[in-house]
Amino acid sequence: MLLKWSLLFLCLFITVPSVTLDEFSKGKQQQHFPKKLKKKQLYLGMTLKKFHKKAPNATRIDTASEFKIEYTEAISDSSITSYSYLFTKDQEPLLYAITIAYKDMSTVRALAESLMGKPKNNEEWRMEPSMIKEDFTMGAWTFGHKLVYGATIINSEWEQGFQSN
Known part of the structure; x- marks a missing residue:
């Protein structure tokens, strides 16, 4: 009888597709991202090591900063010119900001609102843990032709929270 239950239990785990907790939580955060960023499979809190695998064309642009590591990635796209990424400067750096630079400044705000609704924190969006x-906490805001996503990750510039306008 015990063997029968053990086999049943084992079959359930083999046949049922599973989603890891990590994939589930990243999906919750990524639901607020534009489609092109989702396809890159990047997320806030990602390690630098994983980032290198997902964004091999990104180039490090800073060398002197005491608190952050910065990468940029030029894009040949009809609507996006580049992505910028900020990491904490820790033993294991974590991605705490993603900036998307768009070609057309007039579309950025409308795109952000289509993804996240009307901003509820002055002119910014907040997604609580x-x-x-x-x-x-994940924050998002527009700035000129850019859409910025940031996180209150330890050792980031927003560790203590975001300042509102």
Whole structure:
């Protein structure tokens, strides 16, 4: 009888596709990202090591900063010119900001609102930890032709939270 239950239990784990907790939580955060960023499979809190695998064409642009590591990635796209990425400067650096630079400044705000609704924190969006299943708050805002996503990750410039306008 025990063998029968063991086999049944084993079959359930083999046949049922599973989603890891990590994939689930990243999906919660990524639901607020534009489609092209989702396809890159990047997320806030990602390690630099994983980032190198997902964005091999990104180039490090800073060398002197005491608190951050910065990468940029030029894009040949009809709407996006580049992505910028900021990492904490820790033993294991974590991605704490993603900036998307668009060619047409007039579309950035409308795109952000289509993804996240009307901003509820002055002119910015906040996604609390419980909403994105993370241990940090995610913020988003537009700035000229850019859409910025940031996180209150330890040792980032927003560790203490975001300042509102």
